[in-house]
Amino acid sequence: MTETAPPPEDLVRAVRAVGITDERLLEAVRATPRAAFVPAGHRTRAYADAPVPIGHEQVTTQPSLSATMIEGLDLSGDEHVLEIGTGLGFQTALLARLAADVVSIELWPDLSRQAGDNLARQGIRNVELRVGDGSGGVPERAPYDAIIVSAAFPEVAAPLAGQLRVGGRLVQPIGPGGRDRVVAFRRTAKDLERRRVLTPARFVRLRGRYGFPA
Structure with missing residues (x-):
């Protein structure tokens, strides 16, 4: 049983409004109560298409932006799938409904713990949570069919590109953080091929050994 009622159609309409047409993705947004994945003090804002602060100078990704990245x-x-940046687990929950x-x-360990609790309360069990430097990926669970990076860096970190199987897809905001373009890539036999820009956006910086200094 879910802890919170499913989100109103307002959020689904906001996702449709940015051009999302994937019915599986729209149904995942409909079935995932965002109020269960934001801090208690922000639950009245949960179904607005806007970021929500979650601590550590971090915010949730705007739902329509998450949907754009996932569709990519x-x-x-x-x-x-590999996700870099769990936050409180809303985007993770959407991915879990759409992938194996x-x-x-x-x-941040406290965010990962909260995400784990949030996902468990929604009965989502096909997620493995890790704490650590996301810029290096999770090599022992590679290769991945898809990688989504919820933080900006001017290029794709080499370990992430290396953990993507041939034919796999990767979506990441490319830029300095705060002034970025979300780009979809595909791994070929030779390298990582840039396919298209999905949208301009503003993201926090990717921190770690293969990103900006922590």
Whole structure:
């Protein structure tokens, strides 16, 4: 049983308004109560299409932006997915509804613990949570069919590109943090091929050994 009622259609309409047409993704947004994935003091804002502060100078990704990034992964349902930046787990929950399983890594242990509690209360069990430096990925669980990076860096970190299988997709905000472009890539036999820009956006910086200094 879910802790919170499903989100109102307002959030689904906001996601449709930015051009999302994937019905599986729209149904995942409809079925995932965002109020269960934000701090208690912000639950009245949960179904606005806007970021919410979660501590550590971090915010949740705007739902329509998460949906745009997820749609860029072209998920069909059988993928092994890596998520960089768990936050409080809302985007993780959407990915879990759309893929076979998700490995999600978060820099902040308290956020990862809260995300785990949030996901468990929603009965979502096909997620493995890790705490650590997301810029290095999770190599022992590679290769991945899809990788989504919820933090900005001017290029894709080499370990992340290396953990993506040939034919796999990666979506990441490319830029300095705060003035970025979300880009969809595909791994070829030779390298990581830039496919298209999905949207301009503002993201926190990717911190870690292969990102900006922590």
